[in-house]
Amino acid sequence: MLHVALSNIKTYARRYIAVVLAVAIGTAFLAATLAVNSSTQATLKNSLGESYKNADLVAYSDPNLDPETTEQTSFTLKETDDIRKLSGVTEAYGLGYAYGQMHTSDNGYNVQVQPVDPKQGLGGMELVEGRAPLSNNEMIIDQSHAEDMGISVGDVVALDDEQGKAQNIKIVGLQRSSTNPQTSAYALAGMSEKAWSNFAGEQANFNDIVIKGDGALNAVTQEVQDYFADKKMKDIAVVTADQKVIDDVAQMTGGTDQLTVVLLIFALIALVVTGLVVVNTFSVVIAQRTRELALLRILGAKRKQIRSSVLLEALVIGVVASVIGVLLAVALLAGLIALLHALVPSMSYAAMAVTPVGLIVPIIVGILMTVIAASLPARRAMKLAPLAALRPFDSASVKNRAGIVRIIFGAILAALGVALLIFGAVKGDLIVAFLGGLLSFPGILMLASLFVPSSVAGIGKAFAGKSTSRRLAALNAVRNPGRTTATATALLIGVTLVSMIMVGGQTAKASLNNSVAAEYPMDMAVSFFDGTADEAKAKELAEKINDVDGVSATTTFASTTAELDADTGADMGLDGPVQLQLLSVNPEEFSKTVLDQQIVPKPGEIVLTGWDFGKPTIKIGDKTLKVRETSALLSGSPIAEETLKTLGLKNAQTYPGIIVKVDEDVAGSKINELVTEISDITGVDSSMIDGGVVMKSMFSQIIDVLLTIVSALLAVAVLIALIGVANTLSLSVLERTRENSLLRALGLKKKQLQSMLATEAVLIGGVAALLGMILGVAYGLLGAQSALSEMGKMTYSIPWLQLIAVLAISIIAALLASIMPGRRAAKLSPVEGLATE
Amino acid sequence: MPFWLGTLYSFSMTSETLPKIDYAVATRGLTKTYGHDSTRVEALRSVDVAFARSKFTAIMGPSGSGKSTLMHCLAGLDSADGGEIIIGGKNLLSLNDDQLTEMRREQIGFVFQSFNLVPTINAQENILLPLSLAGKKHDEAWFDTVIKALGLRDRLNHKPHELSGGQQQRVAVARALLTRPEVVFGDEPTGNLDSRTGAEVLSLMRSSTREMGQTIIMVTHDPVAASYADTVLLMKDGSIVGTIEEPTVATVSEALASLAE
Ligand SMILES: Nc1ncnc2c1ncn2[C@@H]1O[C@H](COP(=O)(O)OP(=O)(O)O)[C@@H](O)[C@H]1O
């Protein structure tokens, strides 16, 4: 049957283009995920391995080796020296780090200083200019920082140690800059071992001793191990440098493994969607080949032979597509890394790594997925009666009997899942809700044949109105309900997930904003702690800030301290004099700038924050103030100016400040600019401007970034599904060649035929997107509810604009998907079409 | 024999001689070739022919003589290489695709051998299809007349697959008649029917020329079917080579036999 399968593929090659594309993209996603993982490891290995570049062995402390040691022990200079004397050891140096600050005439830099010795291979460093440091007041420094600081060989700089003790030191050489991401924040300096141990003082210890040996490494390893055993240092491990790098990478990549898992989930989604496209393609292709297959049966082909011929086709397609996909992924990643190298020279340690497993697994998964997905239609083909070849082919409408088993199973899953989901949402239990989603979504998908075709038919009818060609399109869209369901479901999966995270993200943003507003009742507060502005100046600056774009109101406050009455302090469980920070405000203006009216003091009141103070009043001096309580976070207790005056405080330290309210429609990304602008106006460093708006913008930026990444990942699934729409449509068009030609003969214009096919695509794509959106909104709201309800009051928010964009994109893409099949259909002259069997 | 058929026979028809009689369809110098070089086939060799209005004409000839090609060109389904085809005062060869399409839905009717109906819609919708594609209303009285004449009254709500072969062809005839086109083309319209049902459909076609004044041109290879026509045109090697007026099964069979020699 192989030649039958191969010649089928050859004959119907065009029909398989789309499915090959879909499988290739799905496989590429998986391969890229695995390659990202292995490349991250290789990159880390490149950079972490730098310290051990010339080494054979590494000795380090592993507390796990000795039950009595709980902390990592470090090595002394003496131990390093001892090891150098061991037989078989040619070089040994300790990896030790001391930190300090280096000053040039106009700036200071953090430096990390390592001991280096020209005899000992410079401690893993590579000298590029000058010479190694020898005496106590010499040092080398890394090239790129030297450039930044404007230092060259021969310069003398000031160096402070961690205790702040200063010395002058001469730069005698430059070394190559490090690519280790862990150390790149520091300028890397090297001193002679002796100078270093002086500089580091008590901290002059090494984490690792790096050893180069000659001859048999095993013997050297034994030698070093014996040395430490003699010293009763049971926690010391001696391993090869390669092994050490691998261990370090494994330790560091706990985080990237999670990334891989997350990426794998998205790859899985893309593959499920691809599987649906494959099922659909093979169903259609087999339906079109009914007569041919039945003829084979008449001519003596056994059922199993028919099935294996179909599976063989799937296998060939799976192999071709998966290999293309993996090559695509490798090429893409190699391109990205090359781009990175070209654009960011300091990332030169980024490396591409493809493991054999990373290549083979995606290919096997791609092939298996294709063959398994094709096995469903293949089974149907097998059941074909030989007589089907003789039956006239009626393509009016195909009744697909939805598998009753599938419906029951789907219904159970959906019911169970929805129950869990709602339970999780009500109880605020994300894990239960997640499980509910995991069960209900596949359940709902299994039930898709119950609601997708009827939705398409209903919406199609409403949309068609009086137009005949649109009416025909609507009828065609549901002509084969099974096919429509599978095509739409593939798209529905992606759209549901995309809209779910959009709604979830938006709701999370809104809810976080609200809880931030409750905790931080002011958008921004600028305080002049250092007395750079007096009250009059603050008022003037407040006026200025008021004119800034995006600022809706400002007011000033004066911060002052007052001593609480001793009894009150005692009541609060505090002894000694209790100082209370007061914010004196003009209540009227204050109420216009804060987000929570609860914190606005009335005359005679003081607002106390976050204190569990059960009494209705407190005393300051001889004045009794009514307490107004709030849960908001404030830097002081608001009190009305007039009330403050009546307290008659003396000698109180006072400084002014400005409260800024920001327009509600200022985008999160603009907040930083606004903060900078206000910082410029007031001369207060932007890091000293605090308030809820900064928090809000941080939260929403984090959520936005997450949303963008997840949407981009899901876009792959959506893309594959759209290829599926194009595929189904073009296959259906092939199947309806005669019918379309008849319509052309009867007076359907080319344009009308094209728009008829476009309508069909838009109906399937649009309705799938619409249903996906409805599901996604429901899942998003329930998911957000279960994840966030613990935080307090939920604020439901639906990003209509984004959802409409998703719908619009689906519709436009469906339109595009109809172009090719439409062109081909319109090109055919009516006679040619009518002549085809 | 009307004089125009004589001129036809001698291939010397000119437009000056035409206007005296009312023609629904006329061609001049119609040529069509397929392929090139070694595969070149001259399917139509400068065909001059005219079809009288309100007549039922059958085109016959051996297989490969160019009957289907002629009909497809006349019906605007395929493009000829040269010459003229005049229907309703317009030369089909000078029309673009959209104009040709409009021509087909308004001036030309079709009855194909099989696959005549759009399977997703019912009989009535199929009958009304050319009009609804043009966005036009149908004439209720005329619709009733046609339906009644074809005996389709109680089949209107059926989908094509619920109709028998004969009923399907009758629906196709009804659809062709409903627009009152200049001409209805039939391509072996009874080829897939048993003889009794075929006879029924042919009588209906004939009576539509007699009673409704419809012009019909039909391609057939069946002498029995041809005997329902008013005139039979004989084709061979891409040319019209003869006519038979008031044909009978015997005269048609005889003429065909002599063509085959
Ligand atoms: N699409 C085509 N391509 C090439 N040759 C064709 C095509 N259609 C018809 N022919 C040739 O043109 C000639 C006339 O064909 P046709 O009109 O189908 O004859 P008939 O209908 O009388 O059997 C034949 O020789 C046939 O082989």
Ligand SMILES: [Mg+2]
């Ligand atoms: Mg023919």
